[in-house]
Amino acid sequence: MPAAKKAAPKAKQEEAILYDFYGTECPHCIEMNPLIARLEKEEKVKVTKLEVWHNSQNQKLFEQLDNGKCGGVPFFYNTATKKWLCGSCDYATFKKWAVGK
Numbered sequence: 001m002p003a004a005k006k007a008a009p010k011a012k013q014e015e016a017i018l019y020d021f022y023g024t025e026c027p028h029c030i031e032m033n034p035l036i037a038r039l040e041k042e043e044k045v046k047v048t049k050l051e052v053w054h055n056s057q058n059q060k061l062f063e064q065l066d067n068g069k070c071g072g073v074p075f076f077y078n079t080a081t082k083k084w085l086c087g088s089c090d091y092a093t094f095k096k097w098a099v100g101k
Contacts (some may be wrong), residue, residue, distance in 0.1 A: 012024035016080035018045060018098055021062040022073050028088045029074045035094050045098060047076075 013063045020036060022029035036047050050058040052073060070086035077084045080098045085093070 003058070010060070012014050016045075016078055016100070018047045019061075019065065019075075019077040019079070020047050020049045020050050020051060021058065021066070021075040024051055026073050031088045031095075035091050038091065039095060039098055043095065043098060047098075 004074055020029075022032075025052070034050070036091060038097050040047060041044060050061065052059045052062045061073060062073075066075055066095070069075075072086070075084065075086060076094075076097060077101065078097060081096055081097075083100070
């Protein structure tokens, strides 16, 4: 009887960074704040908020990741899936983006 083969160890999945690029005075960005808080509480994730209208360093990272995808805020980017969201959205859409579905 042949020996059973052990399953190969799974590669460690990249830890996702969930970015929220926003502008302080942006009404659509403000509209997303309750959804971000709900997501963090329910899914036990952290959304890294980076203000881009008044912070040139954050603006540079935004431009690099956005790369013409949205061109404005709010812009959400998931580093594990490389998926993004442009503008405000409903909670179901936001959650799918965050959990990688």
